Amino acid sequence: MAKLTQGELDQALRDLPGWSVKNGMIVRTYRHDSFPEAIVFVSAVAQLAEQMNHHPDVDIRYSDVTLALVTHDQGGITRKDVSLAARIEGIRKKAEAHA
Amino acid sequence: MAKLTQGELDQALRDLPGWSVKNGMIVRTYRHDSFPEAIVFVSAVAQLAEQMNHHPDVDIRYSDVTLALVTHDQGGITRKDVSLAARIEGIRKKAEAHA
Numbered sequence: 001m002a003k004l005t006q007g008e009l010d011q012a013l014r015d016l017p018g019w020s021v022k023n024g025m026i027v028r029t030y031r032h033d034s035f036p037e038a039i040v041f042v043s044a045v046a047q048l049a050e051q052m053n054h055h056p057d058v059d060i061r062y063s064d065v066t067l068a069l070v071t072h073d074q075g076g077i078t079r080k081d082v083s084l085a086a087r088i089e090g091i092r093k094k095a096e097a098h099a
Numbered sequence: 100m101a102k103l104t105q106g107e108l109d110q111a112l113r114d115l116p117g118w119s120v121k122n123g124m125i126v127r128t129y130r131h132d133s134f135p136e137a138i139v140f141v142s143a144v145a146q147l148a149e150q151m152n153h154h155p156d157v158d159i160r161y162s163d164v165t166l167a168l169v170t171h172d173q174g175g176i177t178r179k180d181v182s183l184a185a186r187i188e189g190i191r192k193k194a195e196a197h198a
Contacts, residue, residue: 035154039145042159046138055134058159060141 003076012082019085025057025070026081030092032063041065044091054084102175111181118184124156124169125180129191131162140164143190153183 004012013019019028032038042058042065049055057068067088069081103111112118118127131137141157141164148154156167166187168180 035145036149039142043138043142046134050135055161058157060157060159062154 001071001074001078001080003071003074003078004082009077016082016085016089021077022068024076025068026077026085027066027068028085028088029064029066032065035063038063038065041091041095044095045088048087048091049084052080052084052087054080056084056088100170100173100177100179102170102173102177103181108176115181115184115188120176121167123175124167125176125184126165126167127184127187128163128165131164134162137162137164140190140194143194144187147186147190148183151179151183151186153179155183155187 009021013021013026016026016028019026021027030038030041032041038060042060045056045058045065045067054069054071059066059068067085069084070076071078071080108120112120112125115125115127118125120126129137129140131140137159141159144155144157144164144166153168153170158165158167166184168183169175170177170179
């Protein structure tokens with residue numbers, strides 16, 4: 001699991017609208033309509049993170065949840081981060097479809 | 100619900116070991132043995148926060164959970180913050196007693 005090259009990272013971000021690079025991590029803030037909805041989202045992300053054994057930094061600010069992903073043992077962003085971000089997008093899309 | 104005076108704040112913190120003032124908020128980091136345990140703790144805190152209609156900033160860093168409390172509409176720390184912190188300590192003590 002090597003660090004992505006700049007070209008690979010640019011390509012990956014094209015498939016992850018809303019995500020961007022900040023402080024060497026890929027980051028997105030998800031807004032919710034309420035605090036309980038934000039917590040339901042965090043629980044779903046946590047379950048996925050545990051399954052993948054890859055854990056985002058999570059900052060909860062009322063109903064906004066910011067996730068930040070990096071592969072610490074590689075010192076940078078890898079496919080593992082991109083893959084977890086894509087699966088989180090899947091959770092979000094499913095939640096929106098049910099809303 | 101007025102801002103606490105420095106004397107009131109000092110007194111409150113004496114009853115909240117582990118909590119301190121940082122950037123104008125009362126703050127504590129709770130360490131856990133695993134990520135799932137950290138998430139269970141966050142869920143319990145969230146339920147309490149919703150009941151009290153007072154929502155801490157929550158930063159999850161793997162199994163460490165940092166909570167920060169301030170009363171935004173008073174521009175400072177009030178009894179509401181101290182009271183939520185005390186109830187969170189209660190959750191934590193209960194979890195430790197069962198561990």
